[in-house]
Amino acid sequence: MLRARELSKRYRQGEAEITALDGFSYDFPPGATAVVGPSGSGKTTLLNLLAGFDRPTAGEVELAGVRIDTLDEDGRAGVRLAHAGFVFQSWNLLPTLTALENVAFPLLLAGVSRLERDRRARGLLERVGLASRADHRPNQLSGGEQQRVAIARALALEPTVLFADEPTGNLDSAAGARVLDLLLEHASGERRLVIVTHDLDIASRAERVLHLRDGRLVRVEDDAAI
Amino acid sequence: MELLVLVWRNLTARLTRSLFTWLGIAVATASMVLFLSFGEGLRQALAAEMGNMGPQIRVVAQGTDAFSPPLPELPPEMLGQIEALAPELGIQKVIPAVVMFRGGFDPATSFLFYGLPEGADPRDFYPPARVAAGRIDPHPDGAVVGAKKAELNHLTLGKPLRLSREVTVPVVGVLEPAGSMVDSFIFVPMKTLQKVLGTRNYGVFLLQLDPSADVEEVARKLEAAIPGIDAQSTTEALKFAERALRIGDLIRFGISLVALVVGGLLVANTVMMSVYERTREFGVMRAIGARRRFIFGLVLSEALFLALAGGLAGVLAGILGSAAINLYTQQAVGLALSAVTPRLALFSMAIALVLGLAAGLLPARNASRIPVTEALGRI
Ligand SMILES: Nc1ncnc2c1ncn2[C@@H]1O[C@H](COP(=O)(O)OP(=O)(O)OP(=O)(O)O)[C@@H](O)[C@H]1O
Ligand SMILES: [Mg+2]
Numbered sequence: 001m002l003r004a005r006e007l008s009k010r011y012r013q014g015e016a017e018i019t020a021l022d023g024f025s026y027d028f029p030p031g032a033t034a035v036v037g038p039s040g041s042g043k044t045t046l047l048n049l050l051a052g053f054d055r056p057t058a059g060e061v062e063l064a065g066v067r068i069d070t071l072d073e074d075g076r077a078g079v080r081l082a083h084a085g086f087v088f089q090s091w092n093l094l095p096t097l098t099a100l101e102n103v104a105f106p107l108l109l110a111g112v113s114r115l116e117r118d119r120r121a122r123g124l125l126e127r128v129g130l131a132s133r134a135d136h137r138p139n140q141l142s143g144g145e146q147q148r149v150a151i152a153r154a155l156a157l158e159p160t161v162l163f164a165d166e167p168t169g170n171l172d173s174a175a176g177a178r179v180l181d182l183l184l185e186h187a188s189g190e191r192r193l194v195i196v197t198h199d200l201d202i203a204s205r206a207e208r209v210l211h212l213r214d215g216r217l218v219r220v221e222d223d224a225a226i
Numbered sequence: 227m228e229l230l231v232l233v234w235r236n237l238t239a240r241l242t243r244s245l246f247t248w249l250g251i252a253v254a255t256a257s258m259v260l261f262l263s264f265g266e267g268l269r270q271a272l273a274a275e276m277g278n279m280g281p282q283i284r285v286v287a288q289g290t291d292a293f294s295p296p297l298p299e300l301p302p303e304m305l306g307q308i309e310a311l312a313p314e315l316g317i318q319k320v321i322p323a324v325v326m327f328r329g330g331f332d333p334a335t336s337f338l339f340y341g342l343p344e345g346a347d348p349r350d351f352y353p354p355a356r357v358a359a360g361r362i363d364p365h366p367d368g369a370v371v372g373a374k375k376a377e378l379n380h381l382t383l384g385k386p387l388r389l390s391r392e393v394t395v396p397v398v399g400v401l402e403p404a405g406s407m408v409d410s411f412i413f414v415p416m417k418t419l420q421k422v423l424g425t426r427n428y429g430v431f432l433l434q435l436d437p438s439a440d441v442e443e444v445a446r447k448l449e450a451a452i453p454g455i456d457a458q459s460t461t462e463a464l465k466f467a468e469r470a471l472r473i474g475d476l477i478r479f480g481i482s483l484v485a486l487v488v489g490g491l492l493v494a495n496t497v498m499m500s501v502y503e504r505t506r507e508f509g510v511m512r513a514i515g516a517r518r519r520f521i522f523g524l525v526l527s528e529a530l531f532l533a534l535a536g537g538l539a540g541v542l543a544g545i546l547g548s549a550a551i552n553l554y555t556q557q558a559v560g561l562a563l564s565a566v567t568p569r570l571a572l573f574s575m576a577i578a579l580v581l582g583l584a585a586g587l588l589p590a591r592n593a594s595r596i597p598v599t600e601a602l603g604r605i
Contacts, residue, residue: 048599053513053599077515077517088602091510094511095239105514106514
């Protein structure tokens with residue numbers, strides 16, 4: 001489950017105070033949810049709060065049944081490891097590790113044994129069509145391949161929620177389509193995908209679209225409504 | 227185990243920098259090992275020397291320290307005084323001797339002459355002494371030369387040895403190498419040396435005691451009975467030497483500490499830079515779910531790994547350097563002056579590790595404290 005209640009984030013900059021997110025409430029249903037809005041509308045801020053990268057100034061976040069807004073950094077890291085995966089726009093991978101090692105990294109943190117890690121990471125790479133690139137370093141992979149490795153890694157511990165912030169922002173349409181398919185593939189059953197995007201075509205493939213403006217949730221488009 | 231792989235990957239990803247840092251620590255550690263190896267070497271040499279020493283008490287004029295050659299300041303009557311006390315104190319034998327030093331920074335130009343009385347030969351001074359050529363007794367008018375001295379100055383049997391303008395004696399014996407100070411000595415008859423020095427005095431009395439005698443007590447009684455003398459027992463001399471060595475160790479450690487601190491700063495700099503460059507990486511790790519301790523441990527391990535690898539290389543280099551030094555000093559003075567004992571090696575490793583720890587703590591703390599969103603940057 002993923003739920004936000006009256007979520008606000010304010011940044012102080014000298015004297016001025018910026019309200020990046022303002023009273024956001026939403027109960028994310030299973031499936032894919034897209035978040036759209038103009039630049040600076042608070043999309044990344046929202047994702048940071050939902051994934052527990054940051055703490056809200058006010059409000060509550062519940063991720064997989066845990067109130068993460070009250071947890072400390074390490075507590076949130078624990079919840080994240082167990083229940084959430086993420087894909088950023090770029091620079092997702094650890095540059096000194098191979099594709100396989102990158103995918104195995106969350107498994108390492110979770111204490112999975114070496115052999116088992118290897119086996120599972122290979123399976124995940126196969127799922128994203130990169131079995132042949134297992135031993136490549138990130139700088140030996142194309143942007144689209146890097147994103148697919150990042151997806152494989154995000155899926156390693158079978159999270160209930162997948163967060164993606166402009167995951168196709170740096171890719172051409174063919175590579176982007178492939179990445180998007182992989183992400184949507186995961187958003188089935190009880191699992192959730194929250195995807196931030198500028199691209200309305202991508203947003204239209206989600207079951208619902210949240211519109212942000214100036215940190216406020218101004219509109220929710222539902223499949224039913226479209 | 228897994229952490230080590232990550233550490234290794236990161237250090238090899240910035241290979242040149244890591245290598246230079248490693249080299250810096252290695253040099254710092256090696257210099258400390260070498261500095262301190264002298265103290266250890268002297269300690270070992272002294273212990274061996276004292277263990278082989280025949281006489282158990284050395285009587286010298288008051289104010290003579292344990293390591294400089296005693297001047298001829300003991301009047302001839304004193305020999306009678308000591309001999310009179312001998313039966314009562316358990317002194318078996320009293321050997322008067324005169325010492326003359328001609329130096330010389332270079333071992334080849336410094337000469338240490340020992341004048342022994344008639345009836346005494348180098349074995350009274352150093353029981354294991356064996357003659358390699360000629361005879362062991364310099365009397366009545368020859369010189370018996372230690373192995374190292376003979377080799378350095380090409381002193382073979384029959385060669386003349388000039389003690390002064392007027393006095394020249396032939397080499398009548400060459401000793402076998404003993405791995406002791408004796409290797410650098412030249413033994414001559416005491417009368418000859420007294421003539422050279424223009425004195426009838428003695429420089430030192432070497433006393434051999436009954437095995438049952440209490441060395442310290444005899445020394446104290448002698449000093450009480452005869453004013454103006456120092457009676458130094460071998461154990462006392464060892465204690466004195468140990469104190470001097472300790473002070474030397476401290477000074478040498480102080481000097482090498484400078485090098486070590488520089489090494490520590492190198493590690494701190496390397497790790498700090500690498501932490502700074504990897505901010506985003508740590509952000510990604512944290513985003514995945516790594517706890518702060520993980521990042522802390524990762525960075526600290528890097529510093530420790532560098533320090534450990536550098537320390538190990540440094541100790542190895544120190545051992546090699548010490549061997550090289552010994553090769554020289556053995557040739558020059560017949561003694562191994564430098565020793566890398568296990569305790570010195572361990573101590574040096576420990577110092578390197580402590581420095582690594584100190585150098586790694588701050589970067590590790592910084593790395594683990596960056597807020598995740600900040601580490602990730604604006605996405
Ligand atoms: N760390 C910060 N300190 C101060 N202000 C911030 C910080 N992070 C975000 N902001 C501000 O908060 C607002 C929302 O930023 P956010 O990054 O969430 O926008 P966004 O919708 O993701 O934009 P984009 O589409 O360009 O990525 C912006 O005005 C931004 O300048
Ligand atoms: Mg953004």
